[in-house]
Amino acid sequence: MEKGDTHKMLTAFVEGMEEAGATVETIFAKRFKIRPCLGDFDCWYEKVGKCSQTDDMEKLYPKFREADILVLAIPIYFPLPGEIQNLLNRLMPLIEPILEFRDGRTRAKFHDDVKISKIVLVSTGGWWEKENMDLVVHFVEHMAKDASVEFSGAVLRPHAFLMNKYKEKAEEVLSETRKAGTQLIKEGKMSKDTLEGISRPLEPEKELREWYNDAYQKAKESSL
Numbered sequence: 751m752e753k754g755d756t757h758k759m760l761t762a763f764v765e766g767m768e769e770a771g772a773t774v775e776t777i778f779a780k781r782f783k784i785r786p787c788l789g790d791f792d793c794w795y796e797k798v799g800k801c802s803q804t805d806d807m808e809k810l811y812p813k814f815r816e817a818d819i820l821v822l823a824i825p826i827y828f829p830l831p832g833e834i835q836n837l838l839n840r841l842m843p844l845i846e847p848i849l850e851f852r853d854g855r856t857r858a859k860f861h862d863d864v865k866i867s868k869i870v871l872v873s874t875g876g877w878w879e880k881e882n883m884d885l886v887v888h889f890v891e892h893m894a895k896d897a898s899v900e901f902s903g904a905v906l907r908p909h910a911f912l913m914n915k916y917k918e919k920a921e922e923v924l925s926e927t928r929k930a931g932t933q934l935i936k937e938g939k940m941s942k943d944t945l946e947g948i949s950r951p952l953e954p955e956k957e958l959r960e961w962y963n964d965a966y967q968k969a970k971e972s973s974l
């Protein structure tokens with residue numbers, strides 16, 4: 751959590767948002783007792799807008815209803831950590847199931863008491879290329895479309911752990927990340943250049959791949 755690279759990126763992004771005047775609250779999915787969704791659709795067809803389970807989500811629903819922007823900070827865990835998946839599934843009571851068919855897709859929207867108008871992704875991964883994070887980008891984009899709100903883009907940091915090795919480049923990445931947070935609040939969107947700067951390669955692909963393969967080779971030899 752706080753020690754991770756996703757938090758490092760999120761912190762910079764939030765600083766940028768706060769500099770631009772936003773009030774931000776960070777919630778760590780792992781710190782709350784959030785059971786998996788039961789899939790009974792009670793929140794849609796029994797007690798509208800209310801989950802039948804009683805756990806920490808009760809404390810979180812009001813926060814999600816009040817927020818203007820939802821920033822999801824997700825490390826890639828092929829595709830996402832279970833705790834975050836559980837939390838996202840439990841957002842179902844926020845969705846009003848009046849279905850529409852737009853551009854060949856079934857869509858719903860948030861209930862009127864949910865203020866969220868934009869969803870943003872901040873994500874880190876271990877592999878070299880940012881395209882490896884496409885699955886999660888697509889997932890969050892899909893979620894925004896299903897709720898009929900804007901997907902405002904993805905702040906992506908591939909091979910994020912190398913920020914510890916390349917301190918100067920890391921500072922530049924974090925500064926661009928702050929800038930993205932400020933842009934989101936001040937201009938309503940993050941620029942393509944800023945997002946590309948955040949995802950820039952920190953070292954050549956071959957070098958990183960060889961480092962991974964050496965690390966595995968050493969581990970294999972030492973466990974013989």
Ligand SMILES: Cc1cc2nc3c(=O)[nH]c(=O)nc-3n(C[C@H](O)[C@H](O)[C@H](O)COP(=O)(O)O)c2cc1C
Nearest residue numbers: 754755756757825826827828874875876877882910
């Ligand atoms: C179970 C697991 C699966 C992972 N799968 C991927 C993956 O598919 N692609 C990737 O780029 N990184 C993958 N990673 C690496 C993490 O995404 C990466 O180290 C990330 O920066 C961790 O963020 P954190 O420091 O906030 O925990 C995986 C890590 C774990 C533990």
